[in-house]
Amino acid sequence: MRIILSRESVCAGDDVDAPHSKTISLPTDMPILEVLSVISKSGYLARIAGGKATWSAVSNVPLAVFAQQWSEPRALPAAHSQLEQMNFRDSTLKIHFIYHAQREPETVFAELSKNTVAGLCCDARSQLGN
Numbered sequence: 179m180r181i182i183l184s185r186e187s188v189c190a191g192d193d194v195d196a197p198h199s200k201t202i203s204l205p206t207d208m209p210i211l212e213v214l215s216v217i218s219k220s221g222y223l224a225r226i227a228g229g230k231a232t233w234s235a236v237s238n239v240p241l242a243v244f245a246q247q248w249s250e251p252r253a254l255p256a257a258h259s260q261l262e263q264m265n266f267r268d269s270t271l272k273i274h275f276i277y278h279a280q281r282e283p284e285t286v287f288a289e290l291s292k293n294t295v296a297g298l299c300c301d302a303r304s305q306l307g308n
Contacts, residue, residue, distance in 0.1 A: 179206040181213065185275035188224045188231065198224075206269065210261070213271075214242050214251045223275060232278040232286055237264035237271060240290045244275070245283035252283075254290050 185198045200222055204213055214235060217223075223233055225246055233244040239256035241264075256263070265272040278286050 179204055179208070180270045181217075182270060182272045183217065183222055183275070184272070185223060185233070186277040188226055188277055210241065210257055210259075210264075211253055214244075214253065214257070217273070218244055218251050224277075226280075228280065230280045232281050232283045233275045234278065234286060234290060235273050235275055237266070237273045239263060240293075241273070243283055243287040243290065248283065252287055254287070 181202050181204060183198075183200045183202065187198070202217075202220070204216060208216075217235075223231070223244060223246075225231060229246050231246040235241040235244065235251065239259055240254045241257045242251040242253045244251040261271065
């Protein structure tokens with residue numbers, strides 16, 4: 179499956195390459211949790227000085243929270259959804275990463291988990307009041 183990644187910028191100097199698109203190919207039968215782990219280890223997400231960048235991955239539904247200080251992303255309830263519920267068409271999955279600056283990743287995770295379970299998906303940014 180083809181996966182198109184995009185992410186927000188972390189600073190003005192980072193805007194030069196926005197929207198930071200990257201395309202990767204992974205096996206079609208790879209579970210989304212493994213896809214997120216591969217992305218986490220790929221170095222795609224920008225790291226910041228101080229080591230506390232927080233991101234959320236969204237594909238029609240919030241999928242996971244990534245934190246620079248975590249070794250693996252933490253899956254949100256919607257990460258267990260079928261591909262058809264995500265931004266998936268013609269064997270292509272689109273995943274966008276929202277930058278939450280240095281917000282506490284546990285707080286971002288709790289807020290997105292609560293709103294996803296309550297069915298208030300899908301604009302992750304509005305769910306967090308950012």
